[in-house]
Amino acid sequence: MFSLSDEDLKGSILGCGDGPASFNDEMTQKGLSVVSIDPIYKFDSKLLEQRIDKVYGHVLERTRLNMDKYIWKNISSVEELGKIRMDSMEKFLADYEKGKLENRYIVGELPSLQFKDDSFDLALASHLLFLYSEQLSLDFHIKSIDELCRVSKEVRIFPLLDMNSNRSPYVDEVIEYFTKEGYSACEEKVNYEFQKGGNKMLRIKKNGSPQH
Numbered sequence: 001m002f003s004l005s006d007e008d009l010k011g012s013i014l015g016c017g018d019g020p021a022s023f024n025d026e027m028t029q030k031g032l033s034v035v036s037i038d039p040i041y042k043f044d045s046k047l048l049e050q051r052i053d054k055v056y057g058h059v060l061e062r063t064r065l066n067m068d069k070y071i072w073k074n075i076s077s078v079e080e081l082g083k084i085r086m087d088s089m090e091k092f093l094a095d096y097e098k099g100k101l102e103n104r105y106i107v108g109e110l111p112s113l114q115f116k117d118d119s120f121d122l123a124l125a126s127h128l129l130f131l132y133s134e135q136l137s138l139d140f141h142i143k144s145i146d147e148l149c150r151v152s153k154e155v156r157i158f159p160l161l162d163m164n165s166n167r168s169p170y171v172d173e174v175i176e177y178f179t180k181e182g183y184s185a186c187e188e189k190v191n192y193e194f195q196k197g198g199n200k201m202l203r204i205k206k207n208g209s210p211q212h
């Protein structure tokens with residue numbers, strides 16, 4: 001999703017809206033540094049496990065009803081997708097309480113984060129910004145990305161599509177806004193594509209000086 005190189009992974013990474021995913025656990029096991037934030041981390045593992053069990057079937061059912069919106073190449077069926085997702089959530093749950101004690105899973109919520117300026121080398125946000133364009137306003141997107149740019153030297157967001165697999169109406173305005181603010185903001189193709197057309201990320205980096 002993010003074209004992560006070995007060099008990228010060596011830096012300190014913020015995963016924003018990481019949810020019940022295994023990225024933090026897997027990177028920590030490799031000795032790498034990832035901090036995940038999400039409002040759901042206010043709950044304990046028992047409650048999160050119950051919630052996962054409750055919504056799991058519903059999420060798969062929704063995917064089954066929208067099968068034509070996805071590319072079934074690397075993942076061949078809804079059942080296989082379910083297994084991959086469940087494996088990932090189980091890894092997350094097994095790591096969660098320990099990770100909380102180690103401050104790797106922190107309660108936090110855009111558009112305002114508790115970290116100091118430039119705390120991270122790279123901030124990643126997958127399936128949150130742009131995807132929920134119907135629910136989250138352009139103003140929320142700009143404030144949130146501005147905040148991610150404050151706490152991190154570079155920000156990557158994936159995908160650039162909304163829930164209906166249309167390009168989010170905010171992408172161009174976000175690029176224009178951050179370019180004017182003196183950032184480099186570029187759309188880049190990535191190798192991962194599951195949601196049809198969802199093979200691009202936005203990379204935003206501090207660069208140059210404001211144009212106004």
Ligand SMILES: C[S@@+](CC[C@H](N)C(=O)[O-])C[C@H]1O[C@@H](n2cnc3c(N)ncnc32)[C@H](O)[C@@H]1O
Pocket residue numbers: 016017018019020021037038039040108109110111125126127128
């Ligand atoms: C669809 S999930 C994506 C999880 C993961 N990043 C992935 O790609 O599989 C969206 C996540 O964003 C979290 N979230 C919702 N509002 C948020 C906010 N304002 N700031 C940070 N995370 C938020 C949700 O709790 C949820 O875990």
